[in-house]
Amino acid sequence: xxxxxxxxxxxxxxxxxxxxxxxxxxxxxxxxxxxxxxxxxxxxxxxxxxxxxxxxxxxxxxxxxxxxxxxxxxxxxxxxxxxxxxxxxxxxxxxxxxxxxxxxxxxxxxxxx
Amino acid sequence: xxxxxxxxxxxxxxxxxxxxxxxxxxxxxxxxxxxxxxxxxxxxxxxxxxxxxxxxxxxxxxxxxxxxxxxxxxxxxxxxxxxxxxxxxxxxxxxxxxxxxxxxxxxxxxxxxxx
Numbered sequence: 553x554x555x556x557x558x559x560x561x562x563x564x565x566x567x568x569x570x571x572x573x574x575x576x577x578x579x580x581x582x583x584x585x586x587x588x589x590x591x592x593x594x595x596x597x598x599x600x601x602x603x604x605x606x607x608x609x610x611x612x613x614x615x616x617x618x619x620x621x622x623x624x625x626x627x628x629x630x631x632x633x634x635x636x637x638x639x640x641x642x643x644x645x646x647x648x649x650x651x652x653x654x655x656x657x658x659x660x661x662x663x664x665x
Numbered sequence: 666x667x668x669x670x671x672x673x674x675x676x677x678x679x680x681x682x683x684x685x686x687x688x689x690x691x692x693x694x695x696x697x698x699x700x701x702x703x704x705x706x707x708x709x710x711x712x713x714x715x716x717x718x719x720x721x722x723x724x725x726x727x728x729x730x731x732x733x734x735x736x737x738x739x740x741x742x743x744x745x746x747x748x749x750x751x752x753x754x755x756x757x758x759x760x761x762x763x764x765x766x767x768x769x770x771x772x773x774x775x776x777x778x779x780x
Binding site for chain 2: 583584586593594595596600640642644650651652653654655656657658
């Protein structure tokens with residue numbers, strides 16, 4: 553049973569479009585939700601979210617967490633071809649002294665010129 | 666220095682070989698992680714070292730043996746691997762140790778092929 557579900561699994565847009573990527577989760581003892589961008593090699597960190605309703609922004613990217621409805625969105629405005637990548641959502645949670653970190657399957661974003 | 670380095674970048678080994686992957690960070694991070702990532706799949710957590718102690722072992726086969734010689738170094742010793750172990754092995758580190766969570770910074774990975 554998937555604890556972290558991302559949607560859509562893939563998305564094709566044109567440069568300049570705005571996209572919204574979704575990540576929903578179902579875990580106990582939630583600690584944080586992280587967004588990563590993965591191109592050809594290792595993931596690179598985008599955002600870490602721990603509090604509900606506080607938007608984090610970095611340039612054209614922004615993200616927000618809703619801990620009541622158990623989801624997060626990642627927005628990218630004025631998309632560029634360089635935004636083409638897999639966007640990964642990961643949720644960390646714990647049970648006692650056990651630490652868990654689970655990734656969603658990712659959203660493959662393709663931005664066409 | 667905000668970098669996690671991994672060596673080698675590529676490794677090809679036979680099923681009877683013994684090899685090691687190395688990961689290094691000089692950011693003073695107290696937690697280090699090994700992940701395995703197969704093609705078109707998300708990373709899967711293998712091990713977590715927190716304050717140089719093995720904190721998490723996600724039911725990884727014993728042919729993978731982690732080692733943390735000091736707070737900056739993390740090794741993954743490989744022995745008697747199977748072809749299905751071929752994957753990208755990623756190392757990551759985070760500033761705080763468990764049970765707290767923090768941003769993880771990834772190294773470039775080692776592309777492992779087992780023949």
